[in-house]
Every structure is written in structure tokens, then in C-alpha cells.
Amino acid sequence: MPEPIEPLEFAVVGPGRAGGAIALAAVAAGHRLVAVVPGPSGRIPEELGVEPSKFGMLPLADLVVVATPDREIRSAAAAAAARLRGAATIVHLSGFTSIEAVDVGTRRFGSLHPLMSLSDPVRGRRALRGAPAAVTASSRDVEGLIRGFAESIGMRPFALPDDRRRLYHTSASIASNITTGVLGLAFELMRSAGVEPSVLRPLVDQSIVNAFDLGPDRALTGPIVRGDEATVAGQRLEVGLVDPALADQFDLLVEFLRSR
16 A cells, blocks of 8 residues: 655646646645646636636645646746746646656656546546556656655556657547547437437447457457448448438448458
8 A cells, every 4th residue: 555645735737627627636635726827718617716826926836737738738837837946846637748848947847647538627536536647757756746646636646658658648549539439420320310329328338348358359249340241331321321421430430440
């Protein structure tokens, strides 16, 4: 069992879905939120119950969490670093961007990426408990602090080399975002059949279980795997009748599965 981390004073820059979820979870775990600097949207989760701060008024903190879009991480980190002193640590939440983006002279920097779909701060806070979290750090000491912080809010941290971040994040995006997009296509077709898409959930849940237990190739079922080309052609016709544009998407998915 890891030793419990001492409560930290922390600030969040860009408290959107991920930053807001982290902030809510950290406060619930006993850490003290000392400042919240709004991101591009200007919004702050009302559940935090705090007023927005500005970089020029940022108080000293043990940890600064930069949760802005990737393109703004470097500038946000630089603005925050102007107020950091001593042993303060600055991290970003991106799974794609190198930790060099928050190397702004503090010598204590890194990244904490929750490997979880965070649709909004409140739902995200609940989803963080038990979620894996990729940790990359500038030193062993910083890695220990980030791991301790992650564990304190219920996440399961693992080490991620900085030079593997882009490949890691691409895999995560395919597993989450592209899977969700494909489900959107399935939902649309099911509604066109006059059936609520919720009936698909047991099928989807079991398919995911099979993919992890058996491996994706062995878990594949259906007419494409069986070589039932007549059924596949008929399905394509039905998709085209709903929306010709969807038929093109269907073709791409079929060709991908055939290549497996």
C-alpha cells in the first residue's frame, strides 16, 4: 500500500471537463484548491464554489495543474511559472503533448493523464476513481508526488515514457473516440429501424469483454468474418437507404474489418 500523500495546496488552469473533474476529486480527497484560472471558455464548474483568479494574482501553490487545450499548455505554464517558487510542481493533463511544454524553469514538472472519458466535471469526478492514469515526470521525486496525488483521488497511476506519449494517446483516442463515433452510426441505424438504441448495450458490453478476454481478432463475429458477402451487400444497401453518406462510412469500416 502506498503511503498517503500529505494534503497539497493546488491551483488549476483551465478547469474544463478534465481539469474540473481533477479539481473536484482533489478537493474531496482533502487537498486545498487555492486558485482557478479560467481557460478559453471562461467557465468554472459551479460545484467548485470558487471565484476565478488571474495569473497576476495566482497564490503560491505546491502543485499547478494545467488543463488547457494542447496548443495553450506552454503559454499557460509560462504564465503560471512566474508565480511559482521553491518546490512547486507544474503538470499538464494532456496525453499527447511532451512534458517539455511545462518545462518553464521550475525543474519540477510532468504530466498526469487520466485514461478515462470525462464528459463533464461531475460525472468525470466519479469516473476518475479506479481509472488508470499515465504519469511522466522530470525526476523520481516529481514522479512520486504526481503518483501520490493521483492515488489520493482514487486513480491507478502507471509510468509513461515521454517519447511514447503520442503513440499511447493515439491508441487511447481510437479506443474511446472512434469507438464512440462508430456507435453513433449504429444508433442512427437502429433508430431508423424504429428501435431504441439502448437495446444495443448488452451486445456492446459483451463485445468489449470478449475483445479484452480473447483478443480483438478472435472476438470478431458476424457476416464479414463468416465471408457472407450477400448479407454484407444487403446491409450496405440498407445503410444507403437511410443516408447515402453513411454508406461510405460503412464501406470504410467493412474494408478495415476485412483487413484484420
